[in-house]
Amino acid sequence: MSRVLAVGAAVVGLATVGGCVAVPGGGAIPVAATTAASTTTERRTVSPLEEPTGTVTAPTPTATPPTVTVTSIPPPSPTTTPAPKPTTTKATPKPTATPKPTPKPAPKPTATPKPPSTAPQTPVTGSTVSGCGNPNPGKVLLTFDDGGPKAGAILAVLDRYNIKARWFPTGQWANANGAMIQRLIADGQMLGNHSYSHPQMLASLGRTELARQVDQGYHPSKVFRFPYGASDATSRSIVTSRGYSICGWSIDTLDWRGNSADTITQIVTSQARPGAVVLMHLSFQTDVDALPRIIANLRGRGLI
Numbered sequence: 174m175s176r177v178l179a180v181g182a183a184v185v186g187l188a189t190v191g192g193c194v195a196v197p198g199g200g201a202i203p204v205a206a207t208t209a210a211s212t213t214t215e216r217r218t219v220s221p222l223e224e225p226t227g228t229v230t231a232p233t234p235t236a237t238p239p240t241v242t243v244t245s246i247p248p249p250s251p252t253t254t255p256a257p258k259p260t261t262t263k264a265t266p267k268p269t270a271t272p273k274p275t276p277k278p279a280p281k282p283t284a285t286p287k288p289p290s291t292a293p294q295t296p297v298t299g300s301t302v303s304g305c306g307n308p309n310p311g312k313v314l315l316t317f318d319d320g321g322p323k324a325g326a327i328l329a330v331l332d333r334y335n336i337k338a339r340w341f342p343t344g345q346w347a348n349a350n351g352a353m354i355q356r357l358i359a360d361g362q363m364l365g366n367h368s369y370s371h372p373q374m375l376a377s378l379g380r381t382e383l384a385r386q387v388d389q390g391y392h393p394s395k396v397f398r399f400p401y402g403a404s405d406a407t408s409r410s411i412v413t414s415r416g417y418s419i420c421g422w423s424i425d426t427l428d429w430r431g432n433s434a435d436t437i438t439q440i441v442t443s444q445a446r447p448g449a450v451v452l453m454h455l456s457f458q459t460d461v462d463a464l465p466r467i468i469a470n471l472r473g474r475g476l477i
């Protein structure tokens with residue numbers, strides 16, 4: 174047990190190097206980021222609604238540096254995968270529009286038609302978890318970020334293997350894709366807050382806007398993942414003061430960089446270990462193609 178927990182702590186500690194957001198049109202805005210973990214230490218009860226298997230112990234916190242360096246790299250060409258070339262500029266990639274994979278309007282939920290959001294607002298009272306809230310901390314947790322046209326295909330693969338992953342849609346995407354959110358919840362998938370519109374959440378954004386990004390994000394459980402993995406002391410305090418735990422990742426598929434399904438499979442299977450957290454997105458067919466192979470490999474090793 175302690176060994177598992179130690180690994181879990183390492184996962185969050187390693188948390189965030191690199192990240193991205195899918196943008197409409199299939200492109201991606203890659204941003205490499207480095208943060209240190211800032212997590213809480215108390216034991217938290219996992220919500221029975223979202224995570225059925227009891228409690229998860231928070232990872233051991235590490236020292237929290239006062240600032241975080243965020244670097245950005247230019248969007249990749251679709252055919253090459255150049256090494257990221259960090260610059261010192263602090264880019265603020267701001268998705269210009271909510272990814273809307275389908276032109277047809279999202280069907281309204283039958284229960285509470287409360288425009289403009291079509292996503293069900295699950296009560297969050299008492300729904301606290303630690304880290305990423307992995308209900309099986311000895312296994313690998315798959316996570317899917319942002320929003321995009323592959324959500325349904327990804328869910329179909331997960332259902333085929335009876336796997337519960339954690340999804341981090343932006344508030345904007347969740348609001349516009351209520352039917353998909355309903356399906357995820359009905360399926361028993363876990364959800365987390367990934368901000369409202371996916372900015373880099375640093376103090377320069379201002380406390381009011383940082384708070385808005387958290388409060389208007391989609392938050393059916395108290396797990397938060399920073400866009401791009403970028404945070405600083407100010408934004409982390411705003412998130413944690415609202416009772417959220419912060420979820421990073423330990424395996425970055427770099428799907429946004431145009432990695433092939435083969436490469437994505439190789440990255441995940443070679444780095445997988447108990448407690449690992451895999452970062453994928455909802456926009457890429459390569460992830461859909463890689464998932465069955467990844468799952469088969471990990472299942473054969475007892476890791477998922």
Ligand SMILES: [Zn+2]
Pocket residue numbers: 193194318319367371399400401
């Ligand atoms: Zn994201």
